[in-house]
Amino acid sequence: MTENPIARRIQIILDQKNISRRSLAMEAGVSYDRLNGLFKRPQAKLNGGDLIKISRFLETTPEYLNDGGDFPNERDSLRREAGRQLDLLTEAELRALLAGIRLTTADRQ
Numbered sequence: 001m002t003e004n005p006i007a008r009r010i011q012i013i014l015d016q017k018n019i020s021r022r023s024l025a026m027e028a029g030v031s032y033d034r035l036n037g038l039f040k041r042p043q044a045k046l047n048g049g050d051l052i053k054i055s056r057f058l059e060t061t062p063e064y065l066n067d068g069g070d071f072p073n074e075r076d077s078l079r080r081e082a083g084r085q086l087d088l089l090t091e092a093e094l095r096a097l098l099a100g101i102r103l104t105t106a107d108r109q
Contacts, residue, residue: 004039004042006038006045010054013058024057030053
């Protein structure tokens with residue numbers, strides 16, 4: 001039986017992080033049965049919402065899980081998380097944050 005490439009990439013990350021499939025499903029907020037179906041059916045795919053939830057929980061990208069390629073490094077994950085957090089700020093909060101960053105950067109030089 002041919003292995004599902006998405007399931008294989010998910011399992012590699014789960015093994016690295018010592019996380020079970022059941023924990024992944026619960027923590028990411030996806031159906032365990034749907035997730036487990038990837039591991040049983042070579043042609044199975046995740047819907048876009050589940051793919052995003054799983055990739056966020058595993059600190060990778062939907063593109064990596066779907067298509068493979070180089071695993072995004074931790075810095076990439078941190079940048080994505082920073083972007084998500086910045087999206088939650090108001091314009092005034094962003095301006096204040098940027099001013100603080102400029103001060104910190106100026107102190108280093």
